[in-house]
Amino acid sequence: MTSTRKEPLTSLDVRYSSPEARAVPWAEAWTMLERAELYWLSTVRPDHAPHVTPVLAVTHAGALYFTTGERERKGRNLAANPACVLTTGCNSLTGGTDLVVEGRAERITGDALLQAVADAFLAKYGPDWHLTVRDGFLVLPGGGTTGTEAGEGPRAAAFEVRPATAFGFRKGVYGQTRWRF
Numbered sequence: 001m002t003s004t005r006k007e008p009l010t011s012l013d014v015r016y017s018s019p020e021a022r023a024v025p026w027a028e029a030w031t032m033l034e035r036a037e038l039y040w041l042s043t044v045r046p047d048h049a050p051h052v053t054p055v056l057a058v059t060h061a062g063a064l065y066f067t068t069g070e071r072e073r074k075g076r077n078l079a080a081n082p083a084c085v086l087t088t089g090c091n092s093l094t095g096g097t098d099l100v101v102e103g104r105a106e107r108i109t110g111d112a113l114l115q116a117v118a119d120a121f122l123a124k125y126g127p128d129w130h131l132t133v134r135d136g137f138l139v140l141p142g143g144g145t146t147g148t149e150a151g152e153g154p155r156a157a158a159f160e161v162r163p164a165t166a167f168g169f170r171k172g173v174y175g176q177t178r179w180r181f
Contacts (some may be wrong), residue, residue, distance in 0.1 A: 008179035024168045036088040058120035067156035074152035094097030100167040105159040109136035
């Protein structure tokens, strides 16, 4: 397991689980989080209305990382309220596991951690996601001019989410696992 955190308290909610279901170990859930390609980020608007959008994310040292422009809706929401939920899974009723990770999105600005996150994006998503570190941001490839030097793409703020509580919803043999950190 890549996570550097202490093992969470793991429990199976038998109210929503098949009799033969078992709790999913955190190491197995973490592997699913590492391998997922697409995540859904839920944030709260200043007027308390929900906002959900797809994002790409990577794992590193026990946390999930994603990026957003500071002026994007999710960036503005997180500036006002860092509470968020990241979800991923499969769009199937009969198989797979859906994962829900609740936590707080903390902006990261240190060059070493930003470089580790940039390297993780490159390793996971390929050369289209070769991000560079500049002035506390990750700069996307491309020729945009949104607050960047000529020839660079837009810059994005990077956020870290360490799980506070997570849920796994296994289908087929239905089981609901809860992890508390």
